[in-house]
Amino acid sequence: MATAAGSPQRTLSVPDQSDDQMTGKPPFEPWGRYPKYNANVVPLQWQSDFPAIVSRYGGMHNGALAVGMGRSYGDVCLLKDGNLMVTTGMNRILAWDQETGMLTAEAGMTLAQILDFCVPRGYFLPVTPGTKYVTLGGAIANDIHGKNHHVAGTFGCHVPEFELVRSDGTHLRCSATENSDWYAATIGGLGLTGVITWAKLKMKPIVSRKIDYEGIQFHGVDEFLALTEASKHVEYTVSWIDCSSTGKNFARGVFMQGDHTRNPGELKPSPEPKLIFPIEAPSFMLNSASVAAFNTVFFHKQMKKRVTALQDYEPFFYPLDKVLKWNRMYGASGLLQFQYAIPWEYAREGTIAILNEVAKSGLASFLAVLKAFGDVPSPGLLSFPQPGITLALDFPIKPGKSFPLFDRLAQMTLEFGGKLYPAKDARMTAVQYQKSYPEWQQFLRYKDPLLSSSFWERVTREE
Amino acid sequence: MSERVLVLGATSGIAEATCRVWAKQGASLVLVGRSAEKLAAVAADLRARGARLVETAVADLDDTARHPQLLADCINALGGLDVAYLAHGIMGEQQQSEEDFNAAAQVLYTNFLSPVSLCTWLSNYFVKQGRGVLAVISSVAGERGRKSNYVYGSSKAGLSAFLDGLRNRVDRQGVTVLTIKPGPVKTAMTMGMKGSEKFADPDKVAQSIVDAIHAKKDVLYVPGIWKIIMFVIRHIPESVFKKLNL
Numbered sequence: 001m002a003t004a005a006g007s008p009q010r011t012l013s014v015p016d017q018s019d020d021q022m023t024g025k026p027p028f029e030p031w032g033r034y035p036k037y038n039a040n041v042v043p044l045q046w047q048s049d050f051p052a053i054v055s056r057y058g059g060m061h062n063g064a065l066a067v068g069m070g071r072s073y074g075d076v077c078l079l080k081d082g083n084l085m086v087t088t089g090m091n092r093i094l095a096w097d098q099e100t101g102m103l104t105a106e107a108g109m110t111l112a113q114i115l116d117f118c119v120p121r122g123y124f125l126p127v128t129p130g131t132k133y134v135t136l137g138g139a140i141a142n143d144i145h146g147k148n149h150h151v152a153g154t155f156g157c158h159v160p161e162f163e164l165v166r167s168d169g170t171h172l173r174c175s176a177t178e179n180s181d182w183y184a185a186t187i188g189g190l191g192l193t194g195v196i197t198w199a200k201l202k203m204k205p206i207v208s209r210k211i212d213y214e215g216i217q218f219h220g221v222d223e224f225l226a227l228t229e230a231s232k233h234v235e236y237t238v239s240w241i242d243c244s245s246t247g248k249n250f251a252r253g254v255f256m257q258g259d260h261t262r263n264p265g266e267l268k269p270s271p272e273p274k275l276i277f278p279i280e281a282p283s284f285m286l287n288s289a290s291v292a293a294f295n296t297v298f299f300h301k302q303m304k305k306r307v308t309a310l311q312d313y314e315p316f317f318y319p320l321d322k323v324l325k326w327n328r329m330y331g332a333s334g335l336l337q338f339q340y341a342i343p344w345e346y347a348r349e350g351t352i353a354i355l356n357e358v359a360k361s362g363l364a365s366f367l368a369v370l371k372a373f374g375d376v377p378s379p380g381l382l383s384f385p386q387p388g389i390t391l392a393l394d395f396p397i398k399p400g401k402s403f404p405l406f407d408r409l410a411q412m413t414l415e416f417g418g419k420l421y422p423a424k425d426a427r428m429t430a431v432q433y434q435k436s437y438p439e440w441q442q443f444l445r446y447k448d449p450l451l452s453s454s455f456w457e458r459v460t461r462e463e
Numbered sequence: 464m465s466e467r468v469l470v471l472g473a474t475s476g477i478a479e480a481t482c483r484v485w486a487k488q489g490a491s492l493v494l495v496g497r498s499a500e501k502l503a504a505v506a507a508d509l510r511a512r513g514a515r516l517v518e519t520a521v522a523d524l525d526d527t528a529r530h531p532q533l534l535a536d537c538i539n540a541l542g543g544l545d546v547a548y549l550a551h552g553i554m555g556e557q558q559q560s561e562e563d564f565n566a567a568a569q570v571l572y573t574n575f576l577s578p579v580s581l582c583t584w585l586s587n588y589f590v591k592q593g594r595g596v597l598a599v600i601s602s603v604a605g606e607r608g609r610k611s612n613y614v615y616g617s618s619k620a621g622l623s624a625f626l627d628g629l630r631n632r633v634d635r636q637g638v639t640v641l642t643i644k645p646g647p648v649k650t651a652m653t654m655g656m657k658g659s660e661k662f663a664d665p666d667k668v669a670q671s672i673v674d675a676i677h678a679k680k681d682v683l684y685v686p687g688i689w690k691i692i693m694f695v696i697r698h699i700p701e702s703v704f705k706k707l708n709l
Contacts (some may be wrong), residue, residue, distance in 0.1 A: 041654065042654075043651040043654045045651040046475075046500070046501055047504065048500055048501075086654065089476070089650070089651050089654075090505065092504050092505065092508035093507070093508045093511040093512060094504075094507050094508070094511070095507065095511060096511040106504075113565065117512070
């Protein structure tokens, strides 16, 4: 019996986009809106859909990739001219244990959906990134991190078990003791080892939605390091840092820390976000003057050196989720993210040098985020976090300006023994990737022959 | 007492979203669908979300001869019935239906004759009981035939007309008949279609359906804007309408 789900050759339509030169069809774009590639979009609605779906689409000869919310900034969630298997319909809870907080769910469930379910039951995510609009599968595949990395490690540290389905139909249950090599290859494995169908996630008990928050102004990397050391037992720490100021305001910022409050409070689910960034901003809106003004306002919004507050978890963890499609702020050409991790040995020196380079360039970057990674080992073979400092910046894409700066910063990162974050990258070269992730060759034996991504094709290309 | 709900076509996107609303309210559910494996996945999810009881039954609802026994078994499993929710249906391929009557007949059978059979049995059961809600998914596509999907549209037009008449007959006997007319909804069925970014969120559609059932409404356009859109479309003169590309 014919159903609409069986009709091939449909492309995800993005109505406000019309800049595709190749076929006239709108391309699939990542969160950074750069690059944009055509792909055939197919839904994975049921665990049994993969690999059965492959033959329905003629064998998917251009390759395939499972994607969730498409919130990666660059091309780890793209496959040029291939098949993107969107997992968001696969969002069922398979089991929940109220005593232990162990959730078993299909991989397309988003962290927002997990919170809606778990918060009223007194549980919170063990690790959360800066947006809740990512899927469980995506969180594993990128082995994401959060503000509690220094005490909790990466997301993968809290995923004791999952199922991996290969394109040859093999089902592998993976944990630290069963198929442990596949477990390590898949956590941080960028979705290339197979399709993650379900996973277990150990949730963390809470008694309230509220966070005991403290914000402290600082000037310079040394003050940041001192605050980091003093707060190493606080669950969540992160800093916003001003990358546009020089002179006495160089590397000024606000060190933000918080713990789940111990005073019982309401545990209702979050309301739906109501704001949506309505249009693509014109490209002149973000320039060095507007960003400098923003940064000054942000710095002085906190009037005192030190403020404390009891804050809801939404603005604490997800300030940008309040505005849906905020990436439109960067206009149609999009934004470029840059995030490094530099080991402690060169962390101070490297961070100062890179911040200097950014300030000198005059290229706007707000939302620069600085954090110390802790020493909890990442379970993934290709995981990004390592002990040291991580800095995340974003730049609007400006022809002839953003890319040369980015390339200089990437080169400096490598010289300081650091590496870049694939989930945010659109620019790293094959040489840079292979030098900073030497495990990639060991990883090759776990890669599924059907699966690939534009990121992977870029960084494993022979040069 | 927990509400007892029978869901026919429970693995469709809208049905599953609706079941999640009921599960959260602690309802008891029997799910009917074609695939045991898919039903099991949906059932596990609904149990975790708080459903008091979830049972499943595998059936092809085109098999109308089996309906009386199937319905009896489901009602037994629930220990009675408060709400019957008919959500099965197929979109069909319009072009195939234009070329091949058998394809069109299949759409009409699944979307019209099968629900007519189910509604006949269920409404008689509810009349005997003196109460009950029959909630049926039709479509805004049934409001006026359009060249892009008039076979599907006519199956839903027939269904809507049948439900109007049934309501006229059984409402005075305590039975509520709700005709649900969704506009395009973001589900696996519509992923990748033109403009699908702007389609309705299934969770919001589901909440509106459950609210309409509790309010004993007759007809639900969801999202509500479709009531206005279809009013306009119904009132375009045929001499103009036949030249449009809709």
